Structures are given as C-alpha cells and as structure tokens.
Amino acid sequence: MRLKSKVLFSLTTHYFKVEDGGERSVCVTFGFFFFVKAMAVLIVTENYLEFGLETGFTNFSDSAMQFLEKQGLESQGPVSKLTFKFFLALFCSLIGAFLTFPGLRLAQMHLDALNLATEKITQTLLHINFLAPLFMVLLWVKPITKDYIMNPPLGKESVPLMTEATFDTLRLWLIIVLCALRLAMMRSHLQAYLNLAQKCVDQMKKEAGRISTVELQKMVARVFYYLCVIALQYVAPLVMLLHTTLLLKTLGNHSWGIYPEPVSTLPVDHSLPSHSVHSELPSADGKMKVTVTQITVALSSLKNIFTPLLFRGLLSFLTWWIAACLFSTSLFGLFYHQYLTVA
Template sequence: MIVYFYASWKLYSPVPQQQGNEMFDFFHIRKLINKIIKPIHWQHFAKLGPPGLIYLVKMPVNLTALNSAQIISNSVCRYAVQKCLSTFLKHIWTYYLFIPLQGVIGVQLVVTMVMASVIQKIIPHYSLARWLLCSGSLRWYQHPTEEELRILAGKQRGKSKKDRKYNGHIENKPLTIPKDIDLHLETKSVTERDTIALHYFPEYQWLVDFTVAATIVYVVTEAYYSIVKPSQEMNISIVWCLLVLAFAVKVLFSLTTHYFKVEDGGERSVCVTFGFFFFVKAMAILIVTENYLEFGLESGFSNFSESAMKFLEKQGLESQGPVSKLTFKLFLAVLCSLIGAFLTFPGLRLAQMHLDALNLATEKITQTLLHINFLAPLFMVLLWVKPITKDYIMNPPLGKDSIPLMTEDTFDTVRLWIIILLCALRLAMMRRHLQAYLNLAQKSVDQMKKEAGRISMVDLQKMVARVFYYLCVIALQYVAPLVMLLHTTLLLKTLGNYSWGIYPELNSDTPVESSLLPSSVYSESPPADGKMKVTVVQITMALGSLKNIFTPLLFRGLLSFLTWWIAACLFSTSLFGLFYHQYLTVA
C-alpha cells in the first residue's frame, strides 16, 4: 500500500519537493495514512482478489477535515497527501456497490466498466463513425465563390440606384447569373475538419461509436456465457442493446420533428399519411393467423398472462390478467405506426441513393450487391412468412418421402445469421450510397444548366453547399434503421433463448425457464456480511420473479414481430421511394 501511495503521489503531485524553506516529512504522511486507513476492514477487499483493486477507489472525498488536521503543518506535504488519498478513496463507493451485485452480474460489470473507459478515452481518437466519413473515399463538391461566379457571368451594371452601394463607386458584382452558365464544381475529400460544421455530426458519431461498443460488449458477454455458462447472472448486454435502440429511436424522432417544423413543404403531410397507413397495416397484420406469419405473439401473450396471474395469486391478489389481448394489440399498432412514421424518410432517401449508386457502379458484382442490399428488408420479411420459407425447408417437396432439410431450432438460428449478414452488407455499402448522395450537388447544377432564366448567386451557393452540410443527416437515416435491425435481432437471440450454433449440441439441457437460486450466489466465495447477503438474495429473488413472468416465449413473439416490422416498414417506404423517383419525378 505504501508503494501504491508513493506511485500515486509521484503521478498526481505536480508541485516540487521543496517550497520555500519547507521540506516533505514522510513521517507525517505515514502517520496520517495510518490514522485514516486503520478502521478499514481490508479482508473485504481481499475476497475480491486482484480484480478487486479496480473497485477500491471511486467516491469523491471531502478533504476539508484533512486540510485542518493538526498532524501535518507542511502545506506541500498536505497537498501530496490530498492527491494520494483522493486517488485511493474517490472510488470507494464502487466496492460497496460491487459486493451486493457480484453474485448477480459479476464479470459482466467489469466488462461494462472497461468499455465505459474505452468510450471515454479511446473511441474519441479511434472512431468508426469518423473513419466511415473521413477515410478519403468520400468526395464532396465545394460551392463556387462570388468571384468565380462573377468571372464566369461577366460584369454587369446595376439596374437601378437601389442595386448600388452609395460609397463613392458603383458595385459591379452581379446579383444574378444565367442558369446555363459553364460552371464546373471542384471536389475535395471529406476530412475531420470539414465534419465539424456538419449538422447532426455529434449525434451520428455518438450513435455509431456507442453501437460499436455495445456490440463488442455483446460479443464478449456471449463468449463468456458460452464458456463459463453462468446460470445465476443477469445478462448485462441486454441493457446495452436497449440503450442502442433508445438512442436510435431518439435520433429518428429528432429528425422527424424537423420535418414538422417546415411550413411550406409537404414533409409533414407525408409523415402523417404514412403514420396512418402503417397503423392500418399493423392492425391488419396482427389479425393474421400464425399459419402465415409465425411470430409467436399469440402463444407468447398467453404465456405472459398465465404467468402474471399466477404471480398475482401468490401475492394474494385476484386479477383476470395484466392487460387484455385487444389492448395489447392496440398498443403494438400504435407503436408500429410511430416506427413507420420515423422510417418514412429514411426509406425514401434510400431509394434515391440506390438509383444514383447504380448509375455510378460499373462492375457487375457491385451492381449485384447494391440490388441485394436494397432487397435485404424483403428477404428479412420473407423469413417469417411460413408458407414461403419454413414450410418448404421443413417439408420440402422431394418426391414421396419428405425429409426436412433442417430442424426448427436450426432454422431459427439460420434466420438470425441471415439478418446479421444482411446488416453487415448494408454497412459495407454505406459509402457508395453516401457518395451517390454527395453527387447530388453536381446533378443539381447539371439540371440547372438545362433550364432558362437566371438564378441568384446566393441561391446557387446554397443549393450546392446544402448537400454536404446535411451529409450526417443522410448518414443517420441510413445507419439508424440498420442499428435497430441489428440490435433487435441480438435481443431476440438473447431474450428468446436461441442459440448461435447451427448444429445442435449433444448435451444442451438448458431449460427455457430457469429460476435463480439465491443459495448458490456465494458458492465460490466466502460468506460476506449479513446485510450484503440479504441484499443479494433480494435482488436475485426479484430477478427470478421477473424472469418467471417475462418468459422467453413472450420475448420471442414480441421481438420477432418488431424485427419483422422494422424490415417491412423500411422496404415499403423504399419501394414507394423507388416508384416516386423512377417514374413520378420523370413524369
């Protein structure tokens, strides 16, 4: 411990070892340290082992009493002790939080804290979001300056005195230029300095980088569960996935509210129209039997109602169930209409970028990947259409003897992998779509040259500059649905109790519903204090009760439906956008 304090002092104390005529008195330092740390029961920290050193120090300490102590009169010595003790004691509260939770979360809490440090320290310097934009592959078009436009348009005199500046000379700068001007835009690679002025760049960077961190936590947690197979711990990666979904929905909501602020445009009407359309569509989908769409909502809701009624009966309460089936489906329909309204403009924008990216692509394999990327939501939708996919795989028409190609569990696993691979393909094609969007600046100028009349220089500059300044908005509209699809799929695997292995395991006796046994929480460590043990038992029992109510059967139905619905909304809006940009705008 003395080595620890000395290292902390050397690291955190910037003052010299001599100030005036005062010198360090390490005898006083040791005396003060012994007085403060003597009451601490170090056996509690010894139970944690080497990882426990991480949790020794996390609470800010009020050092007023330390400053007024009579033990040290040397101001320089007091400064060093303050730095040492603040480093040692400022995290002390995490230990008291960690002891009650180590039986419930354990190693996963360490992974979460490490990833939180990575988000704070490393990701700002090594950001995937910045790399996707600033790696040099994207080029944006710079708007022409007034001098360039004046040279191209030639000099002209103002038409009246109002067009002149009365400062001793007549201003010859043209206010308008011909639309058929011979203008060629200059391109420049997107750099980190250019992204500072982009709208929604902080939101885009946070969503992408946090999604990467959450995905890494999920992968590490899945590896931990596959190796150690803990049965008494809560999967903390679920919290990370829920946070990612919350951030994605928040960003889409923020983008949608901007369309409602536009007075002249028809974006507000488009959002409201598609919202009502998706509400009616959701109501129609929810009444379809599971012979056609196998979400498992009916069986999941029935299991949830029965479990909730049993729980209420144990508590001495009489109830017919937490919620009726009609109310449950009505709530789902409203939620689906909101999701559809949020995904309206991302789908419309994706269709336009898809057409432009196809025009830019010259290789056949690139065009094929672009087509697969556009049809990826349709493939996801068909994975839950039972007569088209599952019936043909489980009962293929191969003569008289129908031999299933795979088991039902294997089909569920393959479905998860297909969605993840399609999400990876969409991420890989992101730059081509963004470059197709950036080319809209040159496309707008080329379209302007075909028109007659004049345009003001300011309007021309805005028309070109607006494309680049809204790059991160387009990137968010491309990434947010992808993030939602990916992490609803990950939640479906974890909460639905699916497996990543395509081939069935020989010794897989993991039950679908497992209760948490509080007696085994401290089976691998010495018994802790009575109050801490009671806290662990209470948390474990609470989690066990929730797990008995919210069963994997319910999560399978709910998350399968939400994953299918996100893909269906994205494909519906993209298909409408394809029809609009391909036929209606041309007409």
C-alpha cells in the same frame, strides 16, 4: 436502439417544423397507413406469420396470473390481448413514421447508384441490398420459407433437413449478413447522393437568366452539409435492425451455432430460508437478510413471467416489422422517384 430511435425522432420532428413543405403530411399519412397495416398483420394467424407472439403472450399472462395469486391478489391478467395488440400497433405506427423518410431517401440513392455503377457485380449487389428487407420479411412467412426449408418435398416423401433451432439460427445469421451487405454498400449510396450537386448545377445551367456565384456555392454547400443527415437516415434503421436481432438471440435464448446443443433446464429452488435466518442471526440483521431474500425471490419470479417465449415473439415481430417498414417505404419511394417525379 434507444439512441437511434431518438435520432430518428429528432429528424422527424424537424420535418414537422417545416411549414412550406409537405413532409408533415407524409409522416402523418404513413403513420396511419402503418397503424392499419400493423392491425392487419396482428390478426394473421401463426400458420402464415410465425412470430410466436400468441404463445408468448399466453405464457406471459398465465405466469403473471400465477404470480399475482401467490401474492394474494385476484386478477384476470395484467392486460387483455386486444389492449396489448392495440398498443403494439400504435408503437409500430410510430416506427413506420420514423422510417418513412429513410426509406424514401434510400430509394432515390438506389436509383442514382445504379446509374453510376458500371460493373455488373456492383449492380447485382445494389439490387440485393435493396431487396434485403424483403428477404428478411419472407423469413417469417411460414408457407414460403420454413415449410420448404425444414421439410422440402422430395418426391412423395418430405425429408426434414434441419430442426427448428437450426432454422432460427440460420435466420439470425442471414439477417446479420444482409445488414453487413447494406453497410458495405453505404459508400456507393452516399456518393450517389453527393452527385446530386452536379445534377443541380447542370439543371441551373439550363434555366434562363443569370445565376450568381454565391447562389451556386450555397446550393452545392447545402448538399454537402445535408450529408450527415443522409448518413444517419441510412445507418439508424440498420442499427435498429441489428439491435433487435441481437436482442432476439440473447433474450430469446437462441444460439449462434448451426447445430446448437440442447439446453438443460434444471429445477431451481426458490424456497425462502426463513427459519435458518431467524434462528441464527440477530433480529436487525435477520430482518435485513429476509428482506434481501424476498427481493431476490421476487426478481426470480419476474424471470418466470418475462420468459424467453415472450421475448421471442415480441422481438421477432419487431425485427420483422422494421424490415417490412423499410421495404414498404423504399418501394413507394422507388415508384415515386421513377414514375411520379418530373425529370
């Protein structure tokens, strides 16, 4: 995710270097838009958007306070909830700004790919691929998905079909499948972009005056050279989404099994063997062993602070946010290319 974020950052800085175009204004506008949107989303309660962010932050704050108290430090917590959400909204606005042009480009390629597709199956897959981020967004909307899937109303009684762990696993698998579908449809979208060269040639033929062969070759070559940027804009958000999903599975302590076995939580003894170290070892080796033991215990204490509850809430929100940004920008791009551009 770090590499792909760096790639998107490099592409965005290239748009800021352009003086004539309006790419800079588009990035800044969408950045402010996503900042306001992130602040609004972070206000929504867990009854509607169930990320577990509130529970994870509360667990993190309480564990950090206990850790600081054991170290003899008085603190009310590492950071307040308002500050945490403010910096998280800033980070979300940067992600939204980076995903602006990939979403706009995807909308244009989607329309061109639909015009090229002749089979109904291909057109259906293209529509599903375009709506894939929306399906991912709805997976965390509790009244729409979780309540109806886990406890569907069957007559007067609601029969639970699955547990929360099973639903979390199905959600991860559905994101993986939708990402695989988007990767499979990459060839159709890139071919639709390459056909822009033919459209440009046809448009130039309609214009009055002579057109030199050199200008025509430059125009066609420009489309083919820019294909690398288009491929990066198509793949980078996909890799970011897959990365956050896999991190959610690993750090959030989820399972790939549909019916995962309950994980047994055994108590861990973090006591320091200080007496045995001082009594059995010489002074120099004993001090070194005590230092190593203290570092090990400190690292294990950090594991109690950064718990799976915190990672579940944070990574669930980031996964949902990336999908929401992709769908918002692609939907705006669809409206722009279909209704605002002049044919």
